[in-house]
Structure formats: C-alpha cells, structure tokens
Amino acid sequence: MAHYLDEGRGEVLNVCRSYFRAAQALQAALFRSWIAPPVESLDAPVPEAVAVVEAGVPNLLNQLRELQMLAAPRVISAAADLYEAIRAAADAQFELHLRSPGNGGRVCDLDSEAFAHHSGRVDSALEEFSRAVGRQTVSMGGPDRDKMTRVARVIPPDVPWMRFLLEGEPLRRVPDWVAAGVDDAREALQRDIVDFTDPGLARLHQDLVDALGRLADEFGGTFPPEDSDTLSYTEVPPEWKRTDPTRYYETLQALSQAREDVLGAYKKLMNAMSSQSPEPDPQAPAGQSIQITAGDNSP
Known part of the structure; x- marks a missing residue:
C-alpha cells in the first residue's frame, strides 16, 4: 500500500488505467479475430484482425513491465494474469488459423470450447485486475x-x-x-x-x-x-x-x-x-432523495 501513499500515486494510477484500456482494446480485437474467417492459405497474409492482436500483445507486455516497476504486488499479479489470459487467447487463435486455412467459416466455429474458455478467462482477468487496483487505492483526502x-x-x-x-x-x-x-x-x-x-x-x-x-x-x-x-x-x-x-x-x-x-x-x-458528508456534484444536491417510479411491461 505504500506505493499508493507517496507522491507517485497519481503516476501509478495512470499506468494502471493505461494498462486496463490497452487490455480492453485487445479484448475487442480478440473478439473480432474470433469471428473472422481463417487465413486463406499458409502463404497468405493473416487477416487484419489477427495482425492487430499479434501487434498488440507485445505492446501489452511492455506496459506490464512498466507497471511492474511501480505497482503493488497484488496489482502486479492481477496484471500478469491478465496478460497471460490475452496471450493464451491470441496463441489459440493463431493456431486455429494455421490448422484450417481456407475454411469458409469463422475461427470461433472451429473450436467453440476454446472460444468460450479463452473469452471467459480474459473477461475474468479484466475484472480481477480492476478489483485489485481498486482494493489497493486508499483514501487520500476525499x-x-x-x-x-x-x-x-x-x-x-x-x-x-x-x-x-x-x-x-x-x-x-x-x-x-x-x-x-x-x-x-x-x-x-x-x-x-x-x-x-x-x-x-x-x-x-x-x-x-x-x-x-x-x-x-x-x-x-x-x-x-x-x-x-x-x-x-x-x-x-x-x-x-x-x-x-x-x-x-x-x-x-x-x-x-x-x-x-x-x-x-x-x-x-x-x-x-x-447522504454522505462530502460536497456533492451539483446534479445530485445534498439531502435530495431520488424518487423513481417505474411502470410495468403489461401488454
């Protein structure tokens, strides 16, 4: 926790946010690659979605190394798990492309279990990294x-x-x-x-x-x-x-x-x-009780 109590705390959070956003971008790229058709032939260039993933994984590793120099151990562990989940998904996709060149379907249809496993693993790792950063962020004046x-x-x-x-x-x-x-x-x-x-x-x-x-x-x-x-x-x-x-x-x-x-x-x-004591946002003034009455969906 001392990592978050010095004047470099803001830098740590910025690095964590950058890593999180890069991982989210790769998660989206992985999905696009999963639903892309396999490579046309072993001699053909890989689909653009696959190329984006292959370029993004090394960049994420570089960001992980930067985070490892600054963050607390629990955050580092969660960040490393997130990187490994994304790298494993990228490797699985690439192997499926090479295994079935010219297949007219989608990569995810070649191995639906791998698609579900790796997608779920990346989702869980993203959530755990978010929680780890939140747990390590302590009160610093509001x-x-x-x-x-x-x-x-x-x-x-x-x-x-x-x-x-x-x-x-x-x-x-x-x-x-x-x-x-x-x-x-x-x-x-x-x-x-x-x-x-x-x-x-x-x-x-x-x-x-x-x-x-x-x-x-x-x-x-x-x-x-x-x-x-x-x-x-x-x-x-x-x-x-x-x-x-x-x-x-x-x-x-x-x-x-x-x-x-x-x-x-x-x-x-x-x-x-x-109801909290800190000064609230003007859009939610102190003491204001939000009253919500919703209808139903009766036809």
Missing part, C-alpha cells in the same frame, strides 16, 4: 467525493435514456439511442477502476453496474423490425404474440424486470451518495 462526482456525471437523473426508462412504458420497442446510452453508461462506470473506499457505496455501485449489464443483455434479445431498412430501434417481434405468446410475454416481463432493477439500483446509489 476519493469517494471524486468518485461520486464522476458517477453523477456519467448518469445524471435527466439523461435522455434514463428519462425514457422512467416513463415506464412497455418495452415492446427499444430505441437505439436508449440501448446505446445503457451500454455507454455501463462501460463508463467499469472504466473508472478506482473503487469507492466506503464498502456500502462500493456494493451499491457494483449493483448498478450489474443491473445495467442485465438490461443490456435483455435489449440484446430484441430484434430489428423485418419490414424496415432503418436501424432506429429493435423490438420484441410482434408476430410472437400470435405464434408464441408465452415467449412474447416472458420477454416483455424480463425487459420490465431488468429496467426496474436498473432504476432501483440507481435510486439506492444516488440516495446513499447524497
């Missing part, structure tokens, strides 16, 4: 106040997608800007790898992140309308009401529950933040 400000800026009560959820209308249709807003908010909260030092706030914050993730997953189970070329919204297919009513109503209910979970988690976190 980190929770700074965290509150960042959270309130990411999801102010009047942000359009939140207002849409508050309307409580049945989620038969999900505008693309609402789905994008939920995704962006969750990603922004996850990118902020400095945790609340107060255990209660930390738990409520994680509850909100988890709820946003579940809502995003439910949105992912809706579909673009078949009779439209626009991608302005997705919907629960209306034909299900006739062909599979059980699925139709269960999907609406799941969407409703996920929405209510987000609103409930947001209310609890904002009220807990507003």
Whole structure:
C-alpha cells in the first residue's frame, strides 16, 4: 500500500488505467479475430484482425513491465494474469488459423470450447485486475467525493435514456439511442477502476453496474423490425404474440424486470451518495432523495 501513499500515486494510477484500456482494446480485437474467417492459405497474409492482436500483445507486455516497476504486488499479479489470459487467447487463435486455412467459416466455429474458455478467462482477468487496483487505492483526502462526482456525471437523473426508462412504458420497442446510452453508461462506470473506499457505496455501485449489464443483455434479445431498412430501434417481434405468446410475454416481463432493477439500483446509489458528508456534484444536491417510479411491461 505504500506505493499508493507517496507522491507517485497519481503516476501509478495512470499506468494502471493505461494498462486496463490497452487490455480492453485487445479484448475487442480478440473478439473480432474470433469471428473472422481463417487465413486463406499458409502463404497468405493473416487477416487484419489477427495482425492487430499479434501487434498488440507485445505492446501489452511492455506496459506490464512498466507497471511492474511501480505497482503493488497484488496489482502486479492481477496484471500478469491478465496478460497471460490475452496471450493464451491470441496463441489459440493463431493456431486455429494455421490448422484450417481456407475454411469458409469463422475461427470461433472451429473450436467453440476454446472460444468460450479463452473469452471467459480474459473477461475474468479484466475484472480481477480492476478489483485489485481498486482494493489497493486508499483514501487520500476525499476519493469517494471524486468518485461520486464522476458517477453523477456519467448518469445524471435527466439523461435522455434514463428519462425514457422512467416513463415506464412497455418495452415492446427499444430505441437505439436508449440501448446505446445503457451500454455507454455501463462501460463508463467499469472504466473508472478506482473503487469507492466506503464498502456500502462500493456494493451499491457494483449493483448498478450489474443491473445495467442485465438490461443490456435483455435489449440484446430484441430484434430489428423485418419490414424496415432503418436501424432506429429493435423490438420484441410482434408476430410472437400470435405464434408464441408465452415467449412474447416472458420477454416483455424480463425487459420490465431488468429496467426496474436498473432504476432501483440507481435510486439506492444516488440516495446513499447524497447522504454522505462530502460536497456533492451539483446534479445530485445534498439531502435530495431520488424518487423513481417505474411502470410495468403489461401488454
């Protein structure tokens, strides 16, 4: 912990953030490589997605070496595990490309178990690195106040997608800007790898992140309308009401529950933040109780 108590603490956090973002970028590149077709032949250049991964792994190793000079042991261990997870996924992908040149499918279809294993391992390693950095970050004169400000800026009560959820209308249709807003908010909260030092706030914050993730997953189970070329919204297919009513109503209910979970988690976190003594963000004034009343998804 002494690493975080000297005047180099800011530098350590910057290095950790840079490493985390580089790992996230490689995670995205790995996914693109998994869904790419194998190399056309052993003599052909590797697909662009594979080349990005192959170039990114050595760069991540260089960042790991820099982090190892500055960070605390627990953070170093988590960072090394994250690097190994990404490197192993990259190696597995490359081997599959060489094993099946000219295959017209996707790399992930060549070995679905490897795809699931390595993707899950990278996900878990990213989460553990984030937690390790948060645990090693100690109070230095109001980190929770700074965290509150960042959270309130990411999801102010009047942000359009939140207002849409508050309307409580049945989620038969999900505008693309609402789905994008939920995704962006969750990603922004996850990118902020400095945790609340107060255990209660930390738990409520994680509850909100988890709820946003579940809502995003439910949105992912809706579909673009078949009779439209626009991608302005997705919907629960209306034909299900006739062909599979059980699925139709269960999907609406799941969407409703996920929405209510987000609103409930947001209310609890904002009220807990507003009750704290540090000066709050202007968008969440002290003593203000956030009241949220959501509708249901009854058809």
